[in-house]
Amino acid sequence: METKAVKEKRLEDGRAAMAACYQGFDPAAYLQYNYTPPRADFCRRDSIVPWKLGCLHRAFTEEDITGGVLVDVGSGPTLYQVLSGCEVFERLVLTDFLEVNRRELRGWLQEQGTSSLDWTPYLQHVCKLEGRGVSAWSEKAARLRAVVSDVLPIDVHCPQPLAPGALPSPGADCLVSSFCLESVSPDLDAFTRALGHIGGLLRPGGHLLLIGALGESFYLGGPGVEIPVVPLDEAQVCGSLRESGYTLIRMEVYTLPPDMRVGVDDVSGIFFVKARKD
Numbered sequence: 001m002e003t004k005a006v007k008e009k010r011l012e013d014g015r016a017a018m019a020a021c022y023q024g025f026d027p028a029a030y031l032q033y034n035y036t037p038p039r040a041d042f043c044r045r046d047s048i049v050p051w052k053l054g055c056l057h058r059a060f061t062e063e064d065i066t067g068g069v070l071v072d073v074g075s076g077p078t079l080y081q082v083l084s085g086c087e088v089f090e091r092l093v094l095t096d097f098l099e100v101n102r103r104e105l106r107g108w109l110q111e112q113g114t115s116s117l118d119w120t121p122y123l124q125h126v127c128k129l130e131g132r133g134v135s136a137w138s139e140k141a142a143r144l145r146a147v148v149s150d151v152l153p154i155d156v157h158c159p160q161p162l163a164p165g166a167l168p169s170p171g172a173d174c175l176v177s178s179f180c181l182e183s184v185s186p187d188l189d190a191f192t193r194a195l196g197h198i199g200g201l202l203r204p205g206g207h208l209l210l211i212g213a214l215g216e217s218f219y220l221g222g223p224g225v226e227i228p229v230v231p232l233d234e235a236q237v238c239g240s241l242r243e244s245g246y247t248l249i250r251m252e253v254y255t256l257p258p259d260m261r262v263g264v265d266d267v268s269g270i271f272f273v274k275a276r277k278d
């Protein structure tokens with residue numbers, strides 16, 4: 001039987017090892033691997049990014065998803081995960097562990113800002129989902145730039161993942177997190193704990209929209225930068241949500257077709273979860 005001290009030491013060693021893996025993370029390469037065709041092909045109904053954007057659009061347009069503050073946990077260098085939410089919330093907080101990713105996000109958020117990836121096709125696709133003309137993409141870009149109030153450091157392994165005072169006292173009304181927790185947790189125990197930690201950012205009754213990888217054991221965070229991932233199945237995700245104080249509202253699953261397996265990871269499926277904090 002593992003003593004408390006031994007367990008804490010194991011968890012700390014795992015966190016430190018994971019943090020060391022991320023020192024080689026390359027935002028531009030990561031965006032190229034995962035956010036260009038075939039994984040981001042807006043002309044293919046079975047492409048991954050359109051599936052993710054559809055899940056997010058449906059969830060963010062449901063009437064129970066309301067409030068003032070949306071926090072994106074572990075934004076990475078990507079913006080797609082908040083393109084629907086930015087229309088619903090008046091304040092949006094982006095977060096990431098690495099300064100290189102926060103810099104990438106700030107670069108786009110500046111007026112006429114640019115990023116390592118052209119987000120225009122993403123903005124246009126979400127405008128289409130919203131029934132607006134694709135020409136409304138520049139309005140959406142302006143809306144997103146207007147509602148993002150902060151790009152903050154975060155560590156989901158800390159019981160308080162954000163600096164004190166970063167959020168209003170009741171907590172955020174909604175969290176969104178995409179491909180983060182399983183990619184930064186050495187094991188299922190750490191994944192479950194991280195879910196509990198981010199739950200502390202959320203007011204009771206608030207919602208969590210969680211996108212993650214199924215069956216993934218590694219991914220490339222840059223050329224030659226192999227980062228370990230805790231492989232999850234649907235039952236483990238549901239168990240971790242329950243154990244960390246959420247009520248599952250729904251889970252949707254996407255299974256990767258062979259040509260979406262492009263060698264940058266060994267992910268077999270993707271889950272989209274809508275859950276509510278008890």
Ligand SMILES: Nc1ncnc2c1ncn2[C@@H]1O[C@@H](CSCCNC[C@@H]2Cc3ccc([N+](=O)[O-])cc3CN2)[C@@H](O)[C@H]1O
Pocket residue numbers: 019022025034039048049073074075076077096097098101154155156157179180183184213216219265267270
């Ligand atoms: N302690 C920490 N707390 C919070 N965030 C942290 C911490 N450590 C690192 N981070 C932060 O978390 C990271 C988030 S990016 C994680 C990438 N996840 C795996 C990757 C994603 C992906 C994308 C698309 C598709 N697809 O099929 O289309 C598949 C896959 C599966 N592979 C990174 O931003 C890091 O900076």
